[in-house]
Amino acid sequence: MRIATVLTGALLAGAALLGAAGSAVADDPADGGGDARTGAGTGFRTATPVRMGERATADASAGDYLYWVFPADAGRRATVKATVTLPESATRQGASTWRIDVHDGLRRRQDCQYGSRTRTAEADDRSVTLSCTLRTVRGWAEPWSNDPLPGAYYIRLTVLDLKERDLGLPVRAAVRVTSSDEGGGSAVDGALASPLVPHAGAAAAAEDEDASAAKAPPAAVEPEGGWSSGWWSDRWLWTVAGGVLGALAAIGGYSVTRGSGRPAHLPPPSG
Template identity: 60%
Template sequence: MRITRVLSAAALMLGLAVSPAAADSSPSPSASADDAAPTSAGTSFRTATEIEQGQQATASGSTGDYQYWSFPADAGQRPTVKATVKLPKTHAAQTWQVDVYDGLRRRQACQYGAQTRTAAADAASVELACVLRTVRAWSEPWANDPLPGTYYIRLTAVGLATADLGQPVDTSVRADSKDIGGAAAVDGSLAEPLVPGIAVTSASDEETSESSAVLSAIEPEDGWSSGWWSDRWVWTVLGGVLAALAGVGGYTLTRGAGRPRQVPPGA
């Protein structure tokens, strides 16, 4: 009976512990439909159009131009960038490419996805995708791991016939993230996210001016380092609890087995 109560308590604690972890691993919420999505793109890193995760940003441009957008990504997220280019009615074969850079303007490799695609002559559109590695809370200085901060999207045509230069195109991009959870947790964190301008703003500047010159003001919905809680904490605590319950159960089953048998007096 006692063993049954112990196992029931363990099952109850398992259910309570897994619940927040399951909620933590759900995809990041999309931007509200009431938020006006941007309808233009920047022409450089400094003028990149800021978008929220989940927003479908659109822009009009010309073949041969560079188009830039930026979005925030926090620790524990695995960003996915998708882009669609609507091509002119008449054109030769074109090769388009989407690149993603972090806050230090380091180009980040795609785990998978069609980052570069060639559209056949007179094709109506071309779709691109890039799934980045999971954003880490901390990394070695020499590593090229994705870190929390601003990420830049650059969309351009890398293979064009001379006759196609300057033709009008319509583009759309979207950035989403999947929360990975404790599998990506590390023992460490950055002092500040890699947001352009934040490293050059001193404490005295912040005291004397309420509007500091930060090049990127966009941040995750719950603020930076919002993913400090992960299922890594859950399973660590749960492992300790289960180990303690196993010790109690083992003692209950085996207690008295090693004691010498008492012989009644006068036997």
């Protein structure tokens, strides 16, 4: 009876911890909003950092390559949305085709599970919107795989096709990155020693001799709560809860079996 009481208390504690973890996920500041970033880089080394939920804008010319970088941790699925506002149709010669690509910390282009990576704006369209939902980031993967890993992710926005006379026309780009927590169902055993984030200082020195003209590398690209390193997921809680329930079931079964197995009182022998 004492053992059953202890196990029941452990089960209740595990349930409370699971509820606390769910509350922490719901209150994740990574899903906050705000227009906090302006500008965009012109390459991987000068990509402008953005956090989850922030809206970053940049004024550019048609034909420029625009780069942003954001952090993605294990168990998160990121969605990138970009909107390009075009000049008046009277100043344009025809349609234009735009594209966003997302590269991981190893600069491998990641596939989109959902969304429209490439869109065409007709001659009379004032804007075009693109989106890309990545696969869930894994805490660890085989060397030969192309699975997304924790670290920095680079957004590249550019135009693929437009009339030559439209090159250089002013455009305004806006990007926003959001993410969702996919939970323990996407967790794997193992984790990277460190997230795939470039080191500070090296990029600025390599980008240009005038280091002050180069933007700071994305050293601050980190989730607001820090990197989880992939070691924690709610799968641990469900495993503990399952073990406790199994132990309670075993104790209950043993008690029932022992109670039903008591020998009945035999009548006294005759004569």
